Amino acid sequence: MNINTYLGVGSAVTKPTKRIPTILTADELLDKAFHRVLKIRKEGDDRMDGKKKTTVARLTASGDIISTTLTLYVRAFPSMSKREEFQMELLDLLVGLDQLKKSLAALSWCSAQVMKLRKEYIRRSKNAPKMSDLERVRKEYYGRVSSMINQIAGDLEVVAKGREAFKKLPAIDATVPTVVIAGFPNVGKSQLVDRISTAKPTIASYPFTTQGITIGHFQEGWRRYQVVDTPGLLDRELSERNEIERQAILALKYLADVIVFVLDPSETSGYTMEKQMRLLGEVKKEFGSIPVIEVENKIDLLDSGSERMKMSALEGIGVERLQGQITQHLKQSAKAKVTDADFSIDKGSEQEGE
Numbered sequence: 092m093n094i095n096t097y098l099g100v101g102s103a104v105t106k107p108t109k110r111i112p113t114i115l116t117a118d119e120l121l122d123k124a125f126h127r128v129l130k131i132r133k134e135g136d137d138r139m140d141g142k143k144k145t146t147v148a149r150l151t152a153s154g155d156i157i158s159t160t161l162t163l164y165v166r167a168f169p170s171m172s173k174r175e176e177f178q179m180e181l182l183d184l185l186v187g188l189d190q191l192k193k194s195l196a197a198l199s200w201c202s203a204q205v206m207k208l209r210k211e212y213i214r215r216s217k218n219a220p221k222m223s224d225l226e227r228v229r230k231e232y233y234g235r236v237s238s239m240i241n242q243i244a245g246d247l248e249v250v251a252k253g254r255e256a257f258k259k260l261p262a263i264d265a266t267v268p269t270v271v272i273a274g275f276p277n278v279g280k281s282q283l284v285d286r287i288s289t290a291k292p293t294i295a296s297y298p299f300t301t302q303g304i305t306i307g308h309f310q311e312g313w314r315r316y317q318v319v320d321t322p323g324l325l326d327r328e329l330s331e332r333n334e335i336e337r338q339a340i341l342a343l344k345y346l347a348d349v350i351v352f353v354l355d356p357s358e359t360s361g362y363t364m365e366k367q368m369r370l371l372g373e374v375k376k377e378f379g380s381i382p383v384i385e386v387e388n389k390i391d392l393l394d395s396g397s398e399r400m401k402m403s404a405l406e407g408i409g410v411e412r413l414q415g416q417i418t419q420h421l422k423q424s425a426k427a428k429v430t431d432a433d434f435s436i437d438k439g440s441e442q443e444g445e
Contacts, residue, residue, distance in 0.1 A: 111258075112167055113152045116244065116247060119177040120247070127152070151209065154315055157240065161205075164250055165195050177343070201239050201242070208373055216354045223250075227262060267308075267317045269348050270417050272319065272320040273353070273374050274352055276361075278353045279361075279388040279389060283388070284320050286407060288308060289308060293306050293307075304320060306319055308412070338367045347381050350381055352384070352386070354367050354368075355387070356394075384400070386400045387399045387402070391405065391406050
């Protein structure tokens with residue numbers, strides 16, 4: 092069983108929305124398997140025959156329960172492809188992708204081994220000449236299966252942690268051209284997301300911030316674009332962030348196709364322009380080649396006279412022009428070109444059909 096299949100390496104893009112069942116501990120899994128089968132009773136031609144049939148049925152059922160449960164855990168994990176670096180980076184920060192892969196592979200291995208043991212001990216049970224031999228076979232099977240499950244106890248804990256990490260990942264589609272909004276708090280970022288999103292933006296949980304990120308969308312023709320505001324990450328200076336937050340910022344490089352940095356020259360946000368410009372410099376440095384659109388908000392309060400784009404997210408002034416520039420950048424992104432290719436008509440095929 093190739094574990095990369097389940098983590099989507101080289102596979103089609105799948106968003107992490109699939110429900111992962113609660114991961115049992117080793118003790119809970121053994122309890123589920125061994126206690127549930129105690130209810131199984133089979134009739135036979137005589138006492139020994141009935142005992143054999145009951146033992147075989149219990150070994151079959153307990154092996155099925157364990158193997159099926161472990162396989163379910165492995166297959167339930169959403170696919171994560173190389174085209175979804177953003178989700179992979181976040182997951183790596185939370186649980187460690189390499190360790191998660193190893194643990195899922197361990198569960199897959201254990202599932203196969205339990206089925207092998209089941210087959211072996213069913214055969215031995217059928218061939219047991221005496222009651223005492225049958226009991227010995229049963230106890231030996233339970234002992235070996237228990238030993239295997241205890242061997243992957245740590246892996247079950249890692250997978251359980253991975254499940255919790257997946258639940259924390261924001262429902263962001265990394266394949267959609269995306270604009271990331273940056274700037275200090277109270278400069279008007281949320282108002283901007285409200286203005287340029289066609290539907291009411293959603294607030295999603297985010298594993299590295301105390302606040303939820305805001306996710307909005309807007310559409311032009313058949314194209315759909317994504318707007319993301321990340322409070323707690325791109326709204327304060329680098330020196331104030333911890334290591335996890337710094338790495339999370341680096342993960343955003345896989346998501347952002349253009350960044351809009353919102354400035355407040357009126358300083359009514361509580362942050363001086365000097366401090367805002369310092370943060371702008373840090374964002375440009377962190378994101379390297381990603382285009383950054385600088386826009387001054389609150390023109391209804393103050394026009395700085397600079398050559399930067401101006402707007403009032405509150406009044407809607409200049410927002411349409413800004414959205415036009417955002418859309419222009421997004422159309423030129425690699426993700427948009429992939430989408431265009433998907434919808435393009437093959438002229439050769441078209442001519443063949445004429």
